[in-house]
Amino acid sequence: MIFSLLVYAAPHSHQAAESAYRFAVATLAQGHSIHRVFFYGDGVHSASALAAPPQDELDLPARWQALAQAHELDLVVCIAAAVRRGVLDANEARRYEKPGHNLREGFELSGLGQLAEAAIQSDRLITFGA
Amino acid sequence: MSHQKRFLVISRHPPYGSCHARDALDTALTSAVFEQPVTMLFMGDGVLQLIQAQQPAGIQQKNLAATLSALPLYDIEQLYVCASAMQQRGLKAEDCVLPVQLLDSNAIAELIRQHDVVLSF
């Protein structure tokens, strides 16, 4: 089956962010495909290149990046939710004249329409939220 | 889009105190822009979004009820509310910024079954 995931919780603040990752791993292990993982609301923080959790804690942005690389996943971050929360790519940093950009490699900013598209194209859409 | 899916957006939080209400609404509007049939259901504290005369200027937020009023312009005309949520909060259909249909639990369970995708905020 074709799955898409909606991640609607920030790492560390809510377990949902980690549950989503574990679900993605299990989905792929079962031989299903993932059309898109869409990060919305506080979920955009999973896409930060600046998150620096301690060594003995889960580094979700790094895990997602590695999973995306291994399986060619489409990790999409809602641009409106992201820029409000200070998760910017180089383009947005330039547009808003911000001193830096922090969107992690492997993620891309795009519109909320990508969530609708994911729901349309996938057999199953699961939300992990808080 | 090559095919259509029936979207149900369930909104369960009050406006302004968190972004959930806004996010639910944006999701509904965006899905409608993608030409999918969209239904909105307000449950729990979500019914509080429908109270009239909201004036959020003092808290630096956009008027959510005003945006809700635009739903019909996006062809989102199926607006439902949980009857018991309304009753528990002392609200009536006449208090709402938009015409809404009240549903009991059985009707809500049935409504869910009529949709392909359910997004809940």
Add this chain to the structure above:
Amino acid sequence: MMTLHTLNRAPSHAALLADCLNACHRGDALLLLEDGVYCALNSLETPLQLPDDVSCFALEADVAARGLSGRLLANVTLVDDAGFVQLCCDHARSISWF
């Protein structure tokens, strides 16, 4: 086809739990995960009352994390992550109650 409901809040979120259970249709399934697994405690003063013909599951990793092995209601089936994925496959749609 039926609906998979997922719930991740502890039973103190009574209204959420009630809304979730009331929205269940015969043949639906409820998966408790994260803090939602506490809803299946067999020691709750008001134990979880499932609607007719609604099956209940709990995510194993979350049960173990919280020390709840052996403390859950008998009619709650533990599933692992693969089982969670399978539940999604078996149900046409999912609703996340959070």
